[in-house]
Amino acid sequence: PQPVRLQDYAPPPHLIDSVELTVELGDDWTKVTAILSGRRNPAAGSGPAPIVLDGQDQQLQAVTLDGRRLAESEYQVGAEKLTLPAVDGPFELMIEGRIRPQDNTALEGLYRSGGLYCTQCEAEGFRRITYYPDRPDVMAVFTVRIEADKERFPVLLANGNCVETGELPFGRHFAVWHDPFRKPAYLFAMVAGDLGCVEDSYVTRSGREVTLRIYVDPGNEGRTGHAMESLKRSMRWDEEVYGFEYDLDVFMIVAVSAFNMGAMENKGLNIFNDKFILADPDTATDGDFQRIEGIVAHEYFHNWTGNRITCRDWFQLSLKEGLTVFRDQEFSADMHDRGVKRVSDVRLLRTVQFPEDAGPTAHPVRPDTYIEINNFYTVTVYEKGSEVVRMIHTLLGPDGFRKGMDLYVERHDGQAVTCDDFVAAMEDATGVDLSRFRLWYSQAGTPTVTARWQHDPATRRLDLTLSQATPSTPGQPTKQPMPIPLRTALIGRNGAPLPLRLDGEPDGGGATERVLVLDEAATTVSFVDVPPGAVPSLLRGFSAPVKLDAAWSEEDLAFLAGADDDPFGRWEALQSLSTRALLAMVGALRAGKPAVLDQRVVEAFRASLADDRLEPAFLSELLALPGESLLGQALDVWHVDEVHAARAEARRVIGETLFDGWSALYERLSAAEPAGGADLSTAAMGRRALANAALAYMVASGREEGIRLAVAQARPDGTMTRVMGALVALNDLERPERDAALAAFHDRWQNDPLVLDKWFALKAGSARTDTLDQVKGLLEHPGFSIRIPNRVRALIGGFTAGNPVRFHAADGSGYDFLAEQVLALDAINPQVAARMTQPLVRWRKFDAGRGKAMTDALRRIIHSPTLSKDVYEIASKALA
Ligand code: B3K
Ligand code: ZN
16 A cells, blocks of 8 residues: 655645535435535646545546536546546546445445444544545535435534425435535535434524534433533633634534444534444443543534634645544633643543554654554554643643634635644744744654752752753654753642742742743753752643653652642652652562562552642542553563552552551442432532542451452442443453452443443453454454444454553463454454554563464554554554
8 A cells, every 4th residue: 555645745636615415314225416616726737637536435427517428438447546538727526436335334324233324534434425535625615415214314413504395206305504614524414314313502602593413312311411402502612712713503412332432523513433422321431421421522613723624635634633522621621620631632632642652653743754654543642742832821821822813714714724724823823933833743752751869958949951862763763852841849848739930030029830841952040049858740731742750759759749739740759759768679679589568659649648738639540550551661671470460559558557547438428429429510519539549458458347348339230430440340250240240340330331341441451361362252342343343442452552561461461362353353443443453562562472473463453454444554564
């Protein structure tokens, strides 16, 4: 397969102004007729140019150009292109074709799953519906007519407003939808099925009433309340924070059970994985509720950042994704607890994006080449992209950032633009020079910032020396220094942040926090009037997506863990202290010695547990040890068994030593839990999170009392947050109580696919040695289907991505299993197969034996004669 390159971008030779699409859904064939009104693009030269359209997996039946049906000799149909005669001026083209949505297991384009037809067109799915210039810089006004059997498909939806409905012969009916906003084909959507609908409304701040509708499988209407409330909160927030109002009369969401990703922002008709819509306290955890809120917001926010202003080409994907993730993160921070939100976003970035940025598939936030664009919907484009926008926000300040957004919209509403256009608007609105900052878009790899300091008690100066280095990544052997904003404070011995004054400044204005910008390879900053014993608090709020190597002693970290006024800094200090201790335990185990947990960690936990100023949600984050994969990354070689053993031992010691503390906390929090657990306030969710953390430590202690409490809490009549908290706590135990609790859960929920996914993930994520055999057996479970991505992610992904110690079994059995599943899946759904390949790509992180077994598995995959380009791209990069 040939790579596509950013440097080869050329504007489209023809533009399309309007599309009239007719889709006749039928059991054998679906007939699609497209009437395109187009013209030559003045920005792409003049004179006649052939019309070249994209198309895939369809049968072309007729082409009519300006009223004349073309003979077959007048056009060429290739595997992926249709080439028509050269055209100079305006033209009208009619394309008639046939497709088979019922056979479309890739879930791209128009597909049928169960009794529902729906679409997924981003990035390049529209070309599976009709021949079209399927690229985001071609924007047209769409009118869509859908025809289908009325009884089986009573609901017919597309983007925009419904302008006509009516009856047809043979029990069929039709609906016509018109979307007045010009849009690229990737934002096209349609749905046909038998769906229940919940309706609500929203009055925008300028007083327009918008109808809100959520469509779900009949029977699920009662589980849409949270999504609807989340939608209304998002609409309000976007008006308040950015002045963005919704622009159509109706906003629709459809929940579908077979979906490749989380959701899709199609104009006026968002389509969602049902997992991110359906929720009630019996079936969804607090984490599920929060994810739903975040994703509903994310898709809604795309209406301005993505739809009104879209991407010129797919290399610019982060233009809409990084910005929209930043917006949804800020929304969630405003709705709940900012510090807790920041901690969980940073944890995701470090656990998934940092490894990507350090491995063979590393790419810049704005990639410059791809084979399959679907492989670039990555944590780098999304989460690191959001961090890049956040740094702009930090450098410009909230008011400057808002001015930049206003200018961005004023300049580019209705256009398809680039990341550079976004940065230019930020610069022009504020006068801040971001020319070097643009490197954040083009340079891959996670920079390391080194911080060393020295305090001179005589002059009361603290010299802080900062330097940066970014490792080489594929295709980028050397790197330039980038501007790195570092939020900095000095915490005095009494625990209070000190007023800051830099050398040479007449006075610091009393501020206790500064944004230092490290824009060279190295620099030294001097603070004056610094009393002895002050400890720097660096990278506060995680102000840049970097690895920080700071010269903190264990005592400094223990101090910051109790005193830092920045919530992220406080959490980070305890994480760093724990990481050091856990790595020392891994070292001991490797040397054949017993692993002993540093007592300072236990003491820091004890102190935090006793600190009643802390919000429960934050405390539960503070008391979570770094995960196995973070510890693995911190090592040159990820010794999976020792990492697992060290972490389990640390949890046992913390559980046992502080048992009385955990138990008192658990009792106090459980007493506060109202029967039913339906209180979804931030505070109540925080209490449940902390109670679950306490319970897990009690179980980890090994004391019978912990197990007894967990077994009681796991009873399937409880609310899902509590039941799952208990099952997670019990899941690794080799005890009949664990099996019984899981079996009861299964029996209660086996007919509810989304809840059954939780059970699949628990089974697949258990550290018990029989887990792989269990997973293999569950491939035959009646509730499992390789065609439904949620099932695949829960069961197969739950094992390969969620269970490092078993997936990386030294005998290579986990890798063999994954290779087999990837190949089976690739024939059905290449996009999901490519995702599932990911756990193999970082084979260099493991010992020689595992590395060899992993590359063997990758070779087995890549040698498949029918491999998709999706999986080929990942596997070939991994082996390069
Ligand atoms: N824009 C979609 C993702 C499309 C993925 C295509 N493989 C969802 C989102 O980011 O909001
Ligand atoms: Zn998005």
